[in-house]
Amino acid sequence: MNHSEERALAWRDELRKSMKAKERTDIPRVHMPELNAEYRSHSRLEEVNLGLTAEMAMLEAKRCLDCANPTCMQGCPVGIDIPRFVKNIERGEFLEAAKALKETSALPAVCGRVCPQEKQCEGQCVHLKMKKEAVAVGHLERFAADYERESGNISVPETAEANNIKIAAVGSGPAGLAFAGDMAKLGYEVVVFEALHEIGGVLKYGIPEFRLPNDIVDVEIQNLQSMGVHFVTNCVVGKTISIKDLEDDGFKGIFVASGAGLPRFMNIKGENLVGVMSSNEYLTRVNLMDAASEDSDTPVFKGKKVAIIGGGNTAMDSVRTARRLGAERAMIVYRRSEEEMPARLEEVKHAKEEGIDFLTLHNPIEYLGNEQGRVTHMLLQVMELGEPDASGRRSPVEIPGKTELIEVDEVVVSVGVSPNPLIPQSVEGLEVTKWGTVVVNNDTMQSAVPIIFAGGDIVRGGATVILAMGDGRKAAKSMDEWIKNN
Amino acid sequence: MNKIVSKENFSANVIKFEVEAPLIAKARKAGHFVMVKVGVKGERIPLTIADADLQKGTITLVVQKMGVSSSKLCALEAGDYITDMVGPLGKATHIENFGTVVCACGGVGTAPMLPIVAALKKAGNRVITVIAARNKDLIILEEQMRLHSDEVIVMTDDGSYGTKGLVTNGVESVINREKVDLCVTIGPAIMMKFVSLLTKKYEVPTLASLNTIMVDGTGMCGACRVSVGGKTKFVCVDGPEFDAHLVDFDEMLMRLGGYRDIEREEMANFSNH
Numbered sequence: 001m002n003h004s005e006e007r008a009l010a011w012r013d014e015l016r017k018s019m020k021a022k023e024r025t026d027i028p029r030v031h032m033p034e035l036n037a038e039y040r041s042h043s044r045l046e047e048v049n050l051g052l053t054a055e056m057a058m059l060e061a062k063r064c065l066d067c068a069n070p071t072c073m074q075g076c077p078v079g080i081d082i083p084r085f086v087k088n089i090e091r092g093e094f095l096e097a098a099k100a101l102k103e104t105s106a107l108p109a110v111c112g113r114v115c116p117q118e119k120q121c122e123g124q125c126v127h128l129k130m131k132k133e134a135v136a137v138g139h140l141e142r143f144a145a146d147y148e149r150e151s152g153n154i155s156v157p158e159t160a161e162a163n164n165i166k167i168a169a170v171g172s173g174p175a176g177l178a179f180a181g182d183m184a185k186l187g188y189e190v191v192v193f194e195a196l197h198e199i200g201g202v203l204k205y206g207i208p209e210f211r212l213p214n215d216i217v218d219v220e221i222q223n224l225q226s227m228g229v230h231f232v233t234n235c236v237v238g239k240t241i242s243i244k245d246l247e248d249d250g251f252k253g254i255f256v257a258s259g260a261g262l263p264r265f266m267n268i269k270g271e272n273l274v275g276v277m278s279s280n281e282y283l284t285r286v287n288l289m290d291a292a293s294e295d296s297d298t299p300v301f302k303g304k305k306v307a308i309i310g311g312g313n314t315a316m317d318s319v320r321t322a323r324r325l326g327a328e329r330a331m332i333v334y335r336r337s338e339e340e341m342p343a344r345l346e347e348v349k350h351a352k353e354e355g356i357d358f359l360t361l362h363n364p365i366e367y368l369g370n371e372q373g374r375v376t377h378m379l380l381q382v383m384e385l386g387e388p389d390a391s392g393r394r395s396p397v398e399i400p401g402k403t404e405l406i407e408v409d410e411v412v413v414s415v416g417v418s419p420n421p422l423i424p425q426s427v428e429g430l431e432v433t434k435w436g437t438v439v440v441n442n443d444t445m446q447s448a449v450p451i452i453f454a455g456g457d458i459v460r461g462g463a464t465v466i467l468a469m470g471d472g473r474k475a476a477k478s479m480d481e482w483i484k485n486n
Numbered sequence: 487m488n489k490i491v492s493k494e495n496f497s498a499n500v501i502k503f504e505v506e507a508p509l510i511a512k513a514r515k516a517g518h519f520v521m522v523k524v525g526v527k528g529e530r531i532p533l534t535i536a537d538a539d540l541q542k543g544t545i546t547l548v549v550q551k552m553g554v555s556s557s558k559l560c561a562l563e564a565g566d567y568i569t570d571m572v573g574p575l576g577k578a579t580h581i582e583n584f585g586t587v588v589c590a591c592g593g594v595g596t597a598p599m600l601p602i603v604a605a606l607k608k609a610g611n612r613v614i615t616v617i618a619a620r621n622k623d624l625i626i627l628e629e630q631m632r633l634h635s636d637e638v639i640v641m642t643d644d645g646s647y648g649t650k651g652l653v654t655n656g657v658e659s660v661i662n663r664e665k666v667d668l669c670v671t672i673g674p675a676i677m678m679k680f681v682s683l684l685t686k687k688y689e690v691p692t693l694a695s696l697n698t699i700m701v702d703g704t705g706m707c708g709a710c711r712v713s714v715g716g717k718t719k720f721v722c723v724d725g726p727e728f729d730a731h732l733v734d735f736d737e738m739l740m741r742l743g744g745y746r747d748i749e750r751e752e753m754a755n756f757s758n759h
């Protein structure tokens with residue numbers, strides 16, 4: 001059934017009529033219960049958002065007008081049938097709501113938590129046009145997915161009869177996981193190869209526990225395993241085995257989802273001082289290696305005056321981690337103003353509540369250190385906003401001669417990532433852009449080498465979980481067609 | 487999980503392991519390394535693949551006890567499993583017949599030098615290996631090196647074995663007596679720095695295999711970065727070997743010391759158990 005057929009169902013019609021639109025829009029938007037800011041800024045592993053209660057979720061769901069032309073769906077990159085899942089919550093059919101979500105999204109519990117909703121689904125909600133706050137689609141999505149998981153009634157999707165065709169995914173981030181799930185449903189024998197010792201990609205090594213608990217990702221992985229997906233960790237495709245080896249082994253299609261794992265630096269003076277590191281290094285130590293725990297062998301600096309350079313989600317995750325590891329002053333240094341920050345709104349809000357300093361319109365130009373080579377200061381250039389640039393955001397312009405020297409004992413550089421070059425370098429004939437992303441047909445995700453499909457950050461550069469997941473699903477569909485027609 | 491097939495003590499602090507890893511054995515070349523992690527909460531540490539046996543599907547690691555992680559590994563026995571192992575990583579050593587090659591190693595560098603010495607010899611080079619240590623007890627792998635070298639020169643700081651002097655004295659004596667086409671050096675950064683300064687003086691092309699701190703070993707974190715010819719390089723993917731004359735050893739030395747205090751603490755805790 002498509003959206004309008006679903007909408008025409010009797011129960012939906014009845015529910016819609018049960019309350020006036022005005023009454024619905026007059027309900028104030030739900031507040032996500034969260035841990036106290038002072039408490040949580042010392043608690044590294046507890047999730048900040050506590051989740052909605054069933055009553056809260058049902059009330060919030062009432063706010064949704066079940067629009068005939070739901071603009072919210074246009075804002076969702078994968079076009080989730082938002083009113084359908086929301087109305088199921090309103091009538092108390094939480095498992096139905098979860099089912100509706102899973103028809104489109106492979107990882108609703110994750111996306112409900114990490115999607116930049118204010119730019120996507122919620123950013124297009126009709127409420128905004130009426131000067132009301134958008135329906136809390138993300139919170140509701142999280143609620144339905146969590147409810148299903150916690151109910152123990154998690155549905156393992158049915159898989160078609162095994163077709164004994166082997167296909168591979170390279171990388172176990174959201175793109176690889178979504179692809180694997182869909183291919184398993186279609187009856188393929190799926191093997192996911194992962195370079196690290198953990199499955200989950202950025203969801204595990206990047207996004208911290210206080211924002212996305214590993215358990216949630218693990219449940220999804222177990223689900224895939226029970227559908228027959230096989231995972232091989234500690235295997236770097238292009239090093240341990242080549243794409244050619246995979247072909248020789250009988251793999252009929254290969255989905256490359258190796259992400260954008262290469263950290264960028266700014267190449268300024270003093271950037272190689274001890275105590276200056278990439279956010280990938282910092283977050284990998286803390287999240288993947290659990291370096292802040294007593295029983296971990298991996299060390300991590302616990303700086304007292306920590307500066308994070310950048311304004312994206314990675315920067316927010318790093319600065320809030322630094323705070324939790326005991327930083328007295330944890331700073332965001334960002335060259336534009338807060339308005340241009342690419343991070344999710346909620347993360348910026350949470351960071352502020354946790355006492356993070358925001359040095360916006362500042363840009364580091366040099367780091368200074370002591371005799372041991374440890375960073376002690378950063379020299380910041382003060383900026384102002386000029387004309388909009390190619391990205392449509394107002395560009396930062398230096399104010400000549402205006403600099404500031406600030407004490408730091410740790411700096412985390414979080415100015416973006418580039419695609420992982422390993423696969424692009426190791427496969428002949430693959431078309432790659434000057435940014436190192438793999439070129440694919442946007443409709444099919446197929447690359448210039450027919451057996452290779454690709455998606456997620458390796459195709460888009462640093463993007464989002466939902467886009468990576470959407471690519472994985474799209475690739476699965478078209479690879480299936482391609483294999484059948486070959 | 488990779489099974490340890492055999493264990494052999496080269497000395498109290500240097501242990502040779504043969505480990506099951508058929509895919510790595512097949513793909514590896516001289517100069518490649520693996521990342522090894524012992525225990526769920528273990529650290530990922532880089533170790534050079536010293537040798538491989540395709541028939542048995544095993545690789546050989548030669549490990550020197552340094553701190554917590556290498557000690558945990560060395561405590562494992564044949565039949566035990568290494569929790570995680572991934573590789574082969576890094577760029578393989580460029581091996582060809584250069585002519586006469588001096589391989590200068592010391593301390594932590596002796597173990598990773600072994601496969602390079604063997605490969606150079608196999609390619610037809612005249613290989614002169616210089617092994618250096620503070621005293622006789624710290625000289626390791628001498629016999630194995632002799633197997634693959636035309637000559638082995640042993641240097642000790644205190645003269646308790648071989649010739650008294652530093653690794654650089656050994657290298658210089660060779661340069662003074664015959665034409666050297668290439669020098670390869672692996673060891674503590676300070677040692678490589680001085681070898682590099684020496685060979686630069688004599689204009690002998692030199693490769694240094696850099697043993698920086700690593701976390702992932704796959705180019706993801708940048709912990710291993712060094713400045714080479716003024717450009718930042720990642721040792722795990724761009725290296726580990728670089729033109730020694732272009733490496734900023736002072737910066738590397740500084741970066742290696744980064745976690746020393748934390749590591750000392752961890753070692754103290756570990757020894758107390």
Ligand SMILES: Cc1cc2nc3c(=O)[nH]c(=O)nc-3n(C[C@H](O)[C@H](O)[C@H](O)COP(=O)(O)OP(=O)(O)OC[C@H]3O[C@@H](n4cnc5c(N)ncnc54)[C@H](O)[C@@H]3O)c2cc1C
Nearest residue numbers: 171173174175195201202237258259313456457463464465
């Ligand atoms: C700290 C941080 C916070 C973020 N926060 C958000 C957020 O709030 N919301 C949001 O939507 N997005 C966020 N993102 C972005 C989002 O996580 C990514 O866009 C998404 O994970 C990309 O998915 P992917 O599957 O393409 O790649 P990844 O998740 O990067 O996974 C790629 C996997 O492939 C593996 N791999 C790489 N090369 C090989 C190889 N040769 N062989 C085998 N395996 C290989 C890697 O080890 C990795 O596990 C964040 C990113 C970071 C780093």
Ligand SMILES: Cc1cc2nc3c(=O)[nH]c(=O)nc-3n(C[C@H](O)[C@H](O)[C@H](O)COP(=O)(O)OP(=O)(O)OC[C@H]3O[C@@H](n4cnc5c(N)ncnc54)[C@H](O)[C@@H]3O)c2cc1C
Nearest residue numbers: 531532533534549550552553554555556597598697698749
């Ligand atoms: C590419 C590469 C290949 C290597 N191959 C081998 C090998 O084949 N066999 C082997 O025994 N070792 C090898 N090493 C070194 C090995 O990785 C380190 O000895 C190990 O990481 C030490 O870990 P630890 O926890 O035991 O000691 P730590 O607690 O980390 O260190 C103990 C002491 O050793 C110093 N140290 C730590 N790491 C290094 C290093 N990389 N170089 C010099 N000093 C260091 C520390 O500063 C400290 O004082 C290699 C390193 C690299 C980068």
Ligand code: SF4
Nearest residue numbers: 076111115120121138
């Ligand atoms: S997947 Fe993301 S954008 Fe789509 S509805 Fe859910 S939260 Fe909104």
Ligand code: SF4
Nearest residue numbers: 064065067072125126
């Ligand atoms: S636009 Fe807003 S009110 Fe309309 S269906 Fe979507 S979420 Fe509900």
Ligand code: FES
Nearest residue numbers: 703705707708722
């Ligand atoms: S060890 Fe992480 S990039 Fe080299």
